[in-house]
Amino acid sequence: MRILMVCLGNICRSPLAEGILQHKAAKAGLQWRVESAGTGAWHAGEPPHHLSIKVAGLNGVDISNQRARQFVQEDFLHYDFIYVMDSSNYIDVKHMSGTLWNESKIDLLLNELHPGENRAVPDPWYGKEDGYHKVYEMIDKACDKIIQKHTQEVRGTKYELRSKR
Numbered sequence: 001m002r003i004l005m006v007c008l009g010n011i012c013r014s015p016l017a018e019g020i021l022q023h024k025a026a027k028a029g030l031q032w033r034v035e036s037a038g039t040g041a042w043h044a045g046e047p048p049h050h051l052s053i054k055v056a057g058l059n060g061v062d063i064s065n066q067r068a069r070q071f072v073q074e075d076f077l078h079y080d081f082i083y084v085m086d087s088s089n090y091i092d093v094k095h096m097s098g099t100l101w102n103e104s105k106i107d108l109l110l111n112e113l114h115p116g117e118n119r120a121v122p123d124p125w126y127g128k129e130d131g132y133h134k135v136y137e138m139i140d141k142a143c144d145k146i147i148q149k150h151t152q153e154v155r156g157t158k159y160e161l162r163s164k165r
């Protein structure tokens with residue numbers, strides 16, 4: 001599986017989503033590629049926000065080596081699935097993707113937990129540290145659901161289910 005996590009700046013939410021899902025996939029023995037991008041280019045080349053790095057680190061996930069990049073339409077060719085953090089990311093990706101837009105390959109991350117409700121992972125960028133902890137928890141639960149969806153546990157060992165696509 002190749003999964004891309006997308007938010008606006010690629011410095012707060014999607015780096016957490018990348019780090020968390022990478023961590024869980026590795027723990028489950030899955031050979032997945034999980035990366036992230038932002039619809040905006042303001043922070044391209046920068047590491048994640050220091051509070052995202054801090055909160056991830058407190059949870060045993062190191063995201064300090066990540067570097068931001070902007071989403072490009074070819075990402076639809078290079079990934080099996082794209083998760084966005086909120087509806088405005090979804091609309092932005094749609095506008096940026098032209099003919100490569102593929103509705104069957106994209107969804108809001110929290111729709112894994114609350115199907116069809118289009119709930120947002122709120123942008124913690126303007127707030128304090130507690131916002132980053134809240135966002136971490138939401139993303140963590142959604143990523144558990146993703147792993148669960150793609151694996152079957154037999155006597156304590158997780159096996160990857162074959163893709164339906």
Ligand code: 4NP
Pocket residue numbers: 007008009010011012013014038042123124125
């Ligand atoms: P993110 O948060 O989309 O979770 O990375 C933001 C980071 C930076 C900006 C906006 C959102 N910004 O406007 O620079």
